[in-house]
Amino acid sequence: MHPVTISEEPERHVAALAHSGPDAEIGTTFEALQTRVAATGLASKTEGLVAVYPEPDTETDTGPRVYAGVVLAPHLLVPDGFTAVILPAGSYATCFHRGPHDGLGAIWTWLTEDWAAEAGEVPAETPRFELYLNRPSSTPRDQLETMLFLPQEEGDFNGPL
Secondary structure, eight states: OOOEEEEEEOOEEEEEEEEESOGGGHHHHHHHHHHHHHHHTOGGGEEEEEEEESSTTOEETTEEEEEEEEEEOTTOOOOTTSEEEEEOOEEEEEEEEESOGGGHHHHHHIIIIIIHHHHTOOBOSSOEEEEESSOTTTSOGGGOEEEEEEEBOTTOOOOOO
16 A cells, blocks of 8 residues: 555654544644643744544544644753653554545555555554644645554564565
């Protein structure tokens, strides 16, 4: 489906807002996040927007649990009014997607089930996340770019497929 590579990623600190509802409605949470980030003066000190899935297949009564967040520069503290989320350093299977965000669910399913099984890999029990490389407000839907990060158990990768 998509090329997958394994990369060693640094620890990332995220200032986030919780989203409990259908994935299709997360845009509202990202809008609130961006408004709050601008009000705190952090907008120029962030390193990108992320969606963080704290635990695989965790759901609430209204849909998947996810955090909409911004990656902070390493020296910054998470301000009041945000949830602090730490994305641990380690080995991640990464997969690049160009196209609408509504196609990401199918890619996650493929990556966590099909790819992992075929590659003989076991995802780690740490947060998976999406890093958005451009913004929907200024990018045509078919040109949106997203990098998916699936944490891997240390020493588990058996090589590229």
